[in-house]
Amino acid sequence: MAQLRTRTAARRSAAVDVSPIEEEAPAPSDVKAPRASAPMNADAPAGDDRDRASPDYEIIELFFFAYRDFVSDPDRMLNSYGFGRAHHRILHFVGRQSGLTIAELLDILRITKQSLNRVLKELIRDGFVEQRAGVTDRRQRLLYLTEKGEALSLAMSAVQQERIARALSKCDAGAREAVLDFLFAMIDPDDSAHVARLVWKEAGRRS
Amino acid sequence: MAQLRTRTAARRSAAVDVSPIEEEAPAPSDVKAPRASAPMNADAPAGDDRDRASPDYEIIELFFFAYRDFVSDPDRMLNSYGFGRAHHRILHFVGRQSGLTIAELLDILRITKQSLNRVLKELIRDGFVEQRAGVTDRRQRLLYLTEKGEALSLAMSAVQQERIARALSKCDAGAREAVLDFLFAMIDPDDSAHVARLVWKEAGRRS
DNA sequence: GAGATATGTCAATAAGGCTGACATAAAAAT
DNA sequence: ATTTTTATGTCAGCCTTATTGACATATCTC
Known part of the structure; x- marks a missing residue:
């Protein structure tokens, strides 16, 4: 979209900043991330410049903080049910792909069946998820959300959606x-x- | 950087692809994310439209998968030292803010001092981090990376940087x-x- | 000095994962 | 019709990261 200028630019003349004084009490946080700090080799000479790329600390760190807060919302919600984020992931993917098998879920989550089962068992016990035998292959267990599970799953997606929408709006x-x-x-x-x-x-x- | 055009149009066609159609089966993974799927109320009537926002599943899910792979690189590296991702975070932030105090680090990581200490102790024992008493306040422990710690920290940032650079290049x-x-x-x-x-x-x- | 602070530490507990060893039912192969 | 493979379940033990609660020690501050 290339909009360098157009918008964005100006931000907190920041970092290097100029004005002396105590910038530290940052106005509770500016809307956008400071500009002009491309990680140096952003548009390097094209050459297979394999040497040293200054770490893009901005993205590295913001990714960490953003993700932490991103999962904190569902975390809080699950807490009241005595569940954790492992439950969230299951509810999410079962909701998104109704009828998936255990094997498929394991493949998505990349955890062991033992780990999955501990959590899945609780979700089934508490009526958030249902299992049905596969039709073509009766060894398989197809997973579905119950209404209760659907509601919870949607509620969690909703809070995450709010955060995303808020972020995109900025x-x-x-x-x-x-x-x-x-x-x-x-x-x-x-x-x-x-x-x-x-x-x-x-x-x-x-x- | 080389971008197609301004936009990003010309999608998949690569790999398997050949014959037109079949839009659905994503050639083993195209370079970019499919288009035109703004989460509906993307640009809603501006009105404080508080009702229902269709969850932005694309971002929600990609965020999950991207973050998982993002931390997997350092995870692997730390493993050879018998360390985990908790060690990574400490090495990272101490490296980025040489001389920070325990309190500051706790504030960044949002964990308890007991949790921090378990891990920090190992890093100090193994010579990756050093402590020095604060100058103005000798109760404080200022944290610094040793050369060894600096090297490891940089190595981890480097692999993450590579992933980021690769991603941005696309x-x-x-x-x-x-x-x-x-x-x-x-x-x-x-x-x-x-x-x-x-x-x-x-x-x-x-x- | 008294009290507040910065840090350290012991103990118990929880969540989420893992490996290894088995067990069962149903599909596939021979 | 067996035998073998698959898909799933389960028991047991262990690890890492984090928590809460209770104290202990310097070192500031008032």
């Missing part, structure tokens, strides 16, 4: 596309196809 | 700014000032 137009591109590209290449299939569905689940 | 120009804005805006407002100070330094550490 960004320039086109930011969402850029963020999607970036996040997708941050995924291990050998996994991106899998994730793409999951996020931008198209494959029919088994019956 | 995005349109301006993506980095958009991502920074977004990530920063995803942080709890009451914490963003703190984070801003930390990321875009300006406050002098104590001696």
Whole structure:
């Protein structure tokens, strides 16, 4: 979207800043991230410049803080049910891909069946998730959310959505596309196809 | 940086692809995230439209997968030292803010001193971190990385940087700014000032 | 000096993961 | 019709990260 200027620019003349004085009590936080701090080799000479790339500390750190707060909302909600974030993930992906099998869920979460089972058992016991035997292959357990589970799952997505919407509202137009591109590209290449299939569905689940 | 055009249009076609159609089966993963899927109320009537916002599943899920892979690199590296991601965080922030106090570190990580101490003790024992008594206040313990610690910390930032650079190289120009804005805006407002100070330094550490 | 602060430490507990060893039912292969 | 493979479940023990609560020690501050 290339909007360097257009918008954004000005921010807290920041960092290096000029004005003397005590900048430290930052106006509770400016709307946008300071500018002009491309991690140096941003547009390096194209050459396979394999040497030293100054770490992009801004992204590294903001990613950490952003993700921490991002998961804190559902965390809080689950707490009242005696659940944790492991439960969140299950509720989320079962909700998103109704009828997926244990194996598929394991593949998405990349945890062991023992770990999954401990948590899944609680969700089933408490009536958030249901299992049904596979139709074509009766060994499989197809997972579904109950109404209760659906409600909780949606509630959690809702709070996360609020945070995302708030964040995007503070960004320039086109930011969402850029963020999607970036996040997708941050995924291990050998996994991106899998994730793409999951996020931008198209494959029919088994019956 | 090389971006197609301004936008990002021309999607998938690569890899398997050939014949037109079949839009759905994402060639083992295309470079960019599919388009045109703004979460509906993206640009709603401006009105305080408080009702229902369709969850932005794309961002929600990509954030999860991206972050998981993002921390997997350092995780692997730390493993060989018998360390975990808790050690990573300490090494990172001590490296970034040489001489910070225990209290400051606790404030950044938002964990208890007991949790911090368990891990910090190991890092000191193994010679990755050093403590010195504060100058003005000798009760304080100022933390510093040793050369060994600095090396490890940089190595971890380096792999993360590589992933980030790779990701940004697949995005349109301006993506980095958009991502920074977004990530920063995803942080709890009451914490963003703190984070801003930390990321875009300006406050002098104590001696 | 008295009290507040910065840090350290012991003990118990929880959540989420892991490995290894088995067990069962149902599908597949021979 | 067996045998083998798969998909799933489960028991047991262990690890890492974090928590809460109770104290202990310097060192500031008033």
